[in-house]
Amino acid sequence: MGSRENLKFSFLNPTKIVFGHQSSSRLGEELKALGVKRALLVTDRNLHHHTKIPETVARAAGDLLGGIFSEVIPDSGIEIVNRGAACAREFKCDGLISLGGGSSIDTAKGISALLTLNQTDISSLLGFQTVGRPMIPHISIPTTAGTGSEVTFVAVFKNENLGRKILITDDHLHPQTAILDPGLTLALPPAITAATGMDAACHAIEAIHSRRANPITDGLALQALSLISANLLTCVNDGQNLGARGNQLLASTLAGIAFSNAFVGVVHALAHTIGARFGIPHGVANAICLAPSMRYNLKAATPRYALITAAIGIPTGGRPETELAQKVIEWVEKLLSQLPIPRKLRDVQIPPEALPRLAEEALTDSSIYTNPIKITDPAELEKILREAW
Numbered sequence: 254m255g256s257r258e259n260l261k262f263s264f265l266n267p268t269k270i271v272f273g274h275q276s277s278s279r280l281g282e283e284l285k286a287l288g289v290k291r292a293l294l295v296t297d298r299n300l301h302h303h304t305k306i307p308e309t310v311a312r313a314a315g316d317l318l319g320g321i322f323s324e325v326i327p328d329s330g331i332e333i334v335n336r337g338a339a340c341a342r343e344f345k346c347d348g349l350i351s352l353g354g355g356s357s358i359d360t361a362k363g364i365s366a367l368l369t370l371n372q373t374d375i376s377s378l379l380g381f382q383t384v385g386r387p388m389i390p391h392i393s394i395p396t397t398a399g400t401g402s403e404v405t406f407v408a409v410f411k412n413e414n415l416g417r418k419i420l421i422t423d424d425h426l427h428p429q430t431a432i433l434d435p436g437l438t439l440a441l442p443p444a445i446t447a448a449t450g451m452d453a454a455c456h457a458i459e460a461i462h463s464r465r466a467n468p469i470t471d472g473l474a475l476q477a478l479s480l481i482s483a484n485l486l487t488c489v490n491d492g493q494n495l496g497a498r499g500n501q502l503l504a505s506t507l508a509g510i511a512f513s514n515a516f517v518g519v520v521h522a523l524a525h526t527i528g529a530r531f532g533i534p535h536g537v538a539n540a541i542c543l544a545p546s547m548r549y550n551l552k553a554a555t556p557r558y559a560l561i562t563a564a565i566g567i568p569t570g571g572r573p574e575t576e577l578a579q580k581v582i583e584w585v586e587k588l589l590s591q592l593p594i595p596r597k598l599r600d601v602q603i604p605p606e607a608l609p610r611l612a613e614e615a616l617t618d619s620s621i622y623t624n625p626i627k628i629t630d631p632a633e634l635e636k637i638l639r640e641a642w
């Protein structure tokens with residue numbers, strides 16, 4: 254994290270944010286503003302088959318809708334992105350609308366990259382800064398509140414052959430516009446609300462403990478945590494509460510902008526690996542690994558965790574940072590205990606003998622590079638996993 258005298262950073266958030274109840278009805282004018290003539294709506298099978306949301310959004314796009322691609326599944330893979338790009342070409346689309354959770358938004362990012370570079374296989378673009386030029390317009394409309402993908406420069410895909418999650422990052426990958434319509438999140442069941450909400454909490458906490466944290470990302474992440482502490486439980490217990498849903502959606506976006514600039518750490522390195530190997534939802538894997546990872550990071554991140562106390566309503570009262578940091582970890586554990594999601598790796602049927610291999614693999618996940626403690630020995634990760642088990 255370095256001393257403030259040596260502080261150097263750049264900050265990027267090119268996404269226009271349109272927030273408000275029924276703001277998705279503005280989709281047509283936002284497409285027009287970006288010069289889109291024929292947009293492909295990218296959404297997931299579940300939304301398409303079980304809700305009217307894609308229909309409503311398609312209506313809002315009006316005659317600027319060129320086609321619908323509704324094959325996205327959780328942890329979308331390379332094949333689906335490639336098929337989506339072929340579909341966009343078939344419909345002669347010049348813009349994208351993503352509707353759904355992180356998978357739909359990331360799939361649209363991948364399709365946009367392929368169309369921009371006139372390529373057909375997303376495998377060739379994996380890695381850092383692989384697009385390198387402004388991409389075709391993409392408007393994201395999240396229906397979950399957690400991934401923050403609507404405002405980030407990263408897309409995560411599953412490589413089915415390797416059983417690994419793989420990333421594309423590029424400064425041009427951000428959607429041009431994010432429409433945050435809280436009404437679209439009202440139907441989310443409590444367990445998914447909780448898991449995605451914990452993903453947002455992890456983004457905020459990891460942005461704070463990241464080696465690349467800066468005062469702007471701190472401000473965004475602390476505001477995200479303040480909103481999460483005041484609204485997540487309400488969203489879970491009273492799903493129809495539009496005000497709480499709106500605040501949670503804002504928290505997710507704020508945390509998304511924060512981690513898109515500060516990056517994350519060991520929690521995400523572990524969650525990516527657990528998710529890819531065992532199909533555990535990203536938010537659940539993050540939630541389980543969060544407190545053990547924070548305890549591991551304490552010797553480097555105590556002042557950073559202490560910073561969080563005021564944002565989540567813990568009185569500081571001149572207490573030492575070590576005590577405040579502990580209180581923040583206790584807050585995380587208490588929050589998790591009140592949510593309808595698993596709390597331990599053993600609760601999601603991960604066998605203890607799988608932990609060494611998970612540790613080995615997580616060590617190669619790029620999220621680990623910005624963890625406050627540099628980790629080079631898989632045995633360190635295994636310690637965290639054993640505590641999470």
Ligand SMILES: [Fe+2]
Pocket residue numbers: 400452455456521535539
């Ligand atoms: Fe995440």
